[in-house]
Amino acid sequence: MLAYEILRNAGLEDYYRLNANPGVSLQSAARRASYAEYDDDRILCQVCDFQNDRHVDVTLHVPQIHCTSCVWLLENLHRLIPGIRHSQVDFFKKTVSIGFERSRTTLRAIAEMLDSLGYAPSPRDAGERADAVLQARKTLYLKIGVAGFCFGNVMLLSFPEYLLSGGESLEGFGTLFASLTLALSLPVLFYSASDYFASAWRAVKTRAINIEVPLAIGLFSLFARSLFDILVHHRLGFLDSFTGLVFFLLIGRLFKEKTFDALNFERTYESYFPLSVTRRSGGEERTVPLAEIRPGDRLRIRNQELIPADSVLKSVCACIDYSFVTGESLPQKIERGETVYAGGRQCGEAVEVEVVKSVSQSHLTRLWNDSSFKETKRKRFTQVSNHVGRLFTWATLAIGLASGVFWSFSAPERVVPVVTSVLLVACPCALALAFPFTFGTAMRILGKNGVYLKNMDVLESLSWIDTVVLDKTGTLTISDQDRADFIPSPGHAPLSPSEESWVRSVAANSVHPLSVALNRGLFRNPILTVRDFQEFTGRGLQAKVGSRDIRIGSAAFVSNSTLPDEAEKSLVYVSIGGELRGAFRFARALRPSLKKTIAALFETYRLILLSGDDPRDADVWARDIFTESAAVLRFRQSPKDKMDFVADQMRSGRFVAMIGDGLNDAGALRQSDVGIAITDDINAFSPSSDVILAGRSFPMLPQVFAAAKICMRVLSATVALSLAYNLIGLGFAVSGKLSPFVSAVLMPISSISVMAVSSFATRWNLKRSGFGVAKEEKKNPDSIQILNVASQGGS
């Protein structure tokens, strides 16, 4: 049944009305991947939140959720499957929580229905990590709430003293207000500001002074000085500045975190593989979890199933699609006895394989488990924030010392107030706000334009890049849009549109990968009905369109005669009415604007192409696309070759960005200073990248590098601005004239102006360099646009 029919029968056609680009295509035939594993109780336990003998609550991860109609449909699941009591979507986490009754439906039925609708559930990834993040976020909310509450009240209580004029005094109220402000500042000091003190302490212990050290010094001086003023001098103290600073700093942190909420980069290889596989032992088959597979096990891999571990093929032949691993979308024919690698997908009838390496030892996962992946990337330059942090710490201490010494000669009783004033006013708080607001704004704008950064540090790393290494297949070429070029036989004309239509109509009846490719390549031609369709495995297809005999397949099959062997495996011959007309060759489409983008990149960076392919069209690439002869083009590079090459470049002092797509690039992506994974399907990216670039945004690559440099410039400007405030404050402090009032005025002004200037300057500059900054349309709220997976019938 078509997905549309399913929805209409349940009265849910409104789904299509709700959204111009819903996730479920009207055309998509119900795809039935096997969900047999969901019958297994162990699987149920993995996704289950609650169960008793009548009722089960599960949470399924559904990456296809991307718009309002997805939410609507998934929350109306109870109308599609009787037995579901409720379902609730969490849009950001892309999960749906479903409660159902055991007696009326099963998890497997639910999974299959979701798959039919185009919302195939995927194994729950990083569930625990999501919870940890949520806990941390809750704590941050609480800290902000407490800081805000205290800040507001302390400010109110401080006002009366500021508004005194002439000879007035607060009389008894002064003590009341002072003690209340002190009481209100304690939660801020011990709870809300605790992270800053902890981080500064860690930094001092490891001698890696960062910006949190002078921050902590400043905050502490503020509090200590105020305590002293209140208890000893019965004055008001600086507590409104103190609580306000903590409040603004925490808001800066929240801004930073919300900025990269939309994308969770944390994935392990396990989230790519199925939950379980079918194992044959003795005469029977059982579904077992991945972790139980051992070398020597015999597995049954059905159509469209992933091979979980390196194995040897035991069936006669198989057709494996390695696009997941190598980016090659044309499937490979494998004979009995050959090795099939983990990550390959079987196309066609079920086959049997014998496991050679365990899942964790397989070629692919070994690459991922390489020790270099486990550590966070070390940066080969000192970050600006650390530079500044160090500078501030020493400058503050030096100035404090100097002014203390000076005043000890002329008026010793002013030493303590002056030194503490210097310490508290030299707090780089505005500075600490400049970083999250500059980088955070940039990250949001880049995100709206299809460029997703792992964290803010990546922006700074990007600004250092001088060398760009590119992968070819899948990166510069789009693996989905194969073009089918027809090469006519000598003496024959190319196919007419109606003839192409006949060919397509025949090919559409077969699920052989080359037929599918032919179907896709000829998508513009309508499909007609055929008669007497027959498929001969390994040789070709035959059918009648009208009265004409159409044959598609290998040369021998099509023409009943011997022809010279084709040089490439991917030629598909065609005969119409018994006459050999020629062959289709499948070429991969290049990304739009490829030449322009490469040329633009060339202006500033060294470019290198590393490809795993044969040097088939090497001269075409060198001549047409990489027109400068200075570019280095290398072919037949294995994943390890790529990684080593990048490491080499880095050793000779260059800062390297690697742009690739598949898992086979993982090593190089990880090794480079910045790894950029380019993808057309947002949910199938490599976990080792620092940046994810949506395929449609590839032409913006030069601007992305430029954006990083823009950010650094805006950052310098805002640093200068915040320094100006510090200097003004220092002027007051050193001369002994810093009063709470001055501080209370300077502090919010400096914080807010730095926040505003950094946000707006970044926005304006990025807009000028070509990034769209407008809010996205309704259909893609704040999150990533997931391109529809092309259905079998056409595009």
Add this chain to the structure above:
Amino acid sequence: MSALYLLIPVSLLAAAGFLGAFVWAVKNGQYDDAHTPAMRMLLDDPALSKRENENP
């Protein structure tokens, strides 16, 4: 004016009550998902005509 000695602490207490409500809301998970409710409130329920055995 001496009433202020009583009034100010009392108002602080009232404000603290609100802070407590905020803390409860965060801990209770009210802020866990800030995005989906915004989408959900704009959606209509499907028409009643085709409803079969609706679950209670």
